[in-house]
Each structure stands twice: as structure tokens, then as C-alpha cells.
Amino acid sequence: MMEPLFLHPVMQEKIWGGTRLREEFDYVIPSETTGECWAISAHPNGVSTVVNGAFAGWGLDQLYAQHRELFGNSESPVFPLLTKILDANDWLSVQVHPDDTYGLAHEGELGKTECWYVIAADEGAEIIYGHQAQSKEDLAAQIQAGNWEDLLTRVPVKAGDFFFVPSGTMHAIGKRILILETQQSSDTTYRVYDFDRRDDQGNLRELHIQQSIDVTTIGQPANSHPDKQIIGNLATTTFVSNPFFTVYQWEVTGPVEMKKVADYYLVSVLDGQGQVTVGEQTYPLQKGQHFILPSTVTSWKFDGQLHLIASHP
Structure with a gap:
């Protein structure tokens, strides 16, 4: 699938x-x-x-x-x-x-x-x-x-x-x-x-x-330090990575090809519109949608103007 x-x-x-x-x-x-x-x-x-x-x-x-x-x-x-x-x-x-x-x-x-x-x-x-x-x-x-x-x-x-x-x-x-x-x-x-x-x-x-x-723990919480990288039409900010989850921001401004580095991803579209292509099939994306890229999806393409938050265990 x-x-x-x-x-x-x-x-x-x-x-x-x-x-x-x-x-x-x-x-x-x-x-x-x-x-x-x-x-x-x-x-x-x-x-x-x-x-x-x-x-x-x-x-x-x-x-x-x-x-x-x-x-x-x-x-x-x-x-x-x-x-x-x-x-x-x-x-x-x-x-x-x-x-x-x-x-x-x-x-x-x-x-x-x-x-x-x-x-x-x-x-x-x-x-x-x-x-x-x-x-x-x-x-x-x-x-x-x-x-x-x-x-x-x-x-x-x-x-x-x-x-x-x-x-x-x-x-x-x-x-x-x-x-x-x-x-x-x-x-x-x-x-x-x-x-x-x-x-x-x-x-x-x-x-x-x-x-x-x-x-309750004693002592002030230590916030994470986001790390941002821009390659072509994709700006990736890694917000946090720990034994429970890794959370990213993906800012897409045009065609982007991505390969999986985790078993599966949870993705939320916070703003914009565009599309994701998996194999031969293209799916429209708009603000407010949420989807999972399962393990069977090893690569995909985004296009459009999209503000996404993604995570994986």
C-alpha cells in the first residue's frame, strides 16, 4: 500500500x-x-x-x-x-x-x-x-x-x-x-x-x-534549541528530538523531493496549499489536513506553498 x-x-x-x-x-x-x-x-x-x-x-x-x-x-x-x-x-x-x-x-x-x-x-x-x-x-x-x-x-x-x-x-x-x-x-x-x-x-x-x-520536577524546564536548514525549496526546522518523538517544521516553497529517515511520519498542514505525490498518485493538500506517511511510503514529493509540522516516534 x-x-x-x-x-x-x-x-x-x-x-x-x-x-x-x-x-x-x-x-x-x-x-x-x-x-x-x-x-x-x-x-x-x-x-x-x-x-x-x-x-x-x-x-x-x-x-x-x-x-x-x-x-x-x-x-x-x-x-x-x-x-x-x-x-x-x-x-x-x-x-x-x-x-x-x-x-x-x-x-x-x-x-x-x-x-x-x-x-x-x-x-x-x-x-x-x-x-x-x-x-x-x-x-x-x-x-x-x-x-x-x-x-x-x-x-x-x-x-x-x-x-x-x-x-x-x-x-x-x-x-x-x-x-x-x-x-x-x-x-x-x-x-x-x-x-x-x-x-x-x-x-x-x-x-x-x-x-x-x-x-512535579524541581528546577526550571529546559527548552529545546531549534535547528534550521534550508535546501532548495525546503526549510526544515528540527524543533526537538528525544526518546519519545522528533518534531519538525517543513516550509515548502516549490517542488521538493523527500526520502524517509524514520519508520513513519505524522504530518499536519498548518497553512498554505499544494500537493503531495506518492508513486504515480498526487493528493491535494490544504490547511487543516492531517495525514500519516506509513512505512510503505519510502519517498514522496511536495509542491506548492505549505507550512507543515511533522513528527515521528
Whole structure:
């Protein structure tokens, strides 16, 4: 099977969501508080569906289970990555994710190391990225005291910024930010602070204070250092490469021929339009599409004006 796998995403409503997924990407959204587009996902809480070719109608989870040869015969029991686009119309909760050891022991699923590419951000937008506590005891005391202003590290953000968010990093995406997130396939989140918000039933959302203290690392997170290379019509920025994933930005400005250096790729079209040719077949590409280049695809050609984010395990 020599073809890319185009995917239909799953939309998730969130208390902090908005309408930018519709405005920016023309997605059909379920409500005016749609927070997440699970674009490439085999996670049981939101499975993407193949829309083209021999496997049209298959869930990505089913495809991964039954046709591992499309994914380099990966030994991971679950599809390892999840690509999302997040519309933070308001602040997300201040949260932290466990590592694999803690996640598997306490939640029965992988931990979550993730990273963010900022697609758009309003003037003055900021995130929380790390904390100022000097020890676990200090962390617990400041959380107990509700000393959020001194504890949390705020960082201004703009379109084009990239942040690596390893498990154990205390973090929050701020309001009016649109982000592409590449993460381990996990839905485990420990909320440490939620700005005392209430849900539509008037209840405070659940917090996970002890788990948060358990898994939060001490010391400021170290962001990655992007590396950019330009060859012909392709500018490749390698944002991060670690044991969980490698994430690239591909900026295409004309015909480009590429050969695979990984088992398979997850690709999202963030802007522009063009095409990808695999073998004899050409597929049109436009903003908001997401696809996988499986192991059976060893080379391909892009053409057009395209802004792509790609990743692989």
C-alpha cells in the first residue's frame, strides 16, 4: 500500500475552548466551547478515522493493531503519539503530567511528555512554564498556601514559538493562544490549580494535589534549541528530538523531493496549499489536513506553498 493515510479528526469540548478551530481551519465544531482537535489519534478517548484508500473507515487504533507493518512493525503496544490542535480561548488549568513509570502504575497508561508549536497568539499572551519552588517541601507549602503569583513562572509567547514540555513540568496554556501539540498518547492530567473556576453545574473542577506534588520536577524546564536548514525549496526546522518523538517544521516553497529517515511520519498542514505525490498518485493538500506517511511510503514529493509540522516516534 503506497499511499498517505488522511485522517478525520475528533473534536473535544472544553470549559476553556472557543471557536477558532472553525474560524482558522474550517472544522465543523460541536459548540462554541470547542477546545481540542484530536487530529492524529488512536487513543480510546478520541480515535481518528482514515478517510481515503484501502483502509477508509478504519479507526487508527484498529489499523495500528492489525497492520503494524505500516508503522515499522513497532513494538509499542499502543500507537505512541497523539497530534492535537488546541484553542485556548481562556486559561487551561495549571497542570502536570506523570512519566511512564508513574502513569502506568497509577493510571494504567503512558505518561505524557509533550511539546507545543504556537500557531497564533494574541498580543500579550503568555503561558505558565515551570515553577519557582526549590524543593518538594517548598512546592507543597506554596501550593497549600495558594501562593500562585510567586510560585508559577509566566512566559510571554508569540506565533512561531516552540516549547518542549517534559513529564513533570508544571504548565498551563494561556488565553487566546492556538497551539499544535505533539505528545505521547496519554490523557492523564493532574490539575494543581484551576483559577477557582466552576463548571456549567456550578461545581469547582477536581484537583489532584497529591499526584501533582508526587510527579512535579524541581528546577526550571529546559527548552529545546531549534535547528534550521534550508535546501532548495525546503526549510526544515528540527524543533526537538528525544526518546519519545522528533518534531519538525517543513516550509515548502516549490517542488521538493523527500526520502524517509524514520519508520513513519505524522504530518499536519498548518497553512498554505499544494500537493503531495506518492508513486504515480498526487493528493491535494490544504490547511487543516492531517495525514500519516506509513512505512510503505519510502519517498514522496511536495509542491506548492505549505507550512507543515511533522513528527515521528
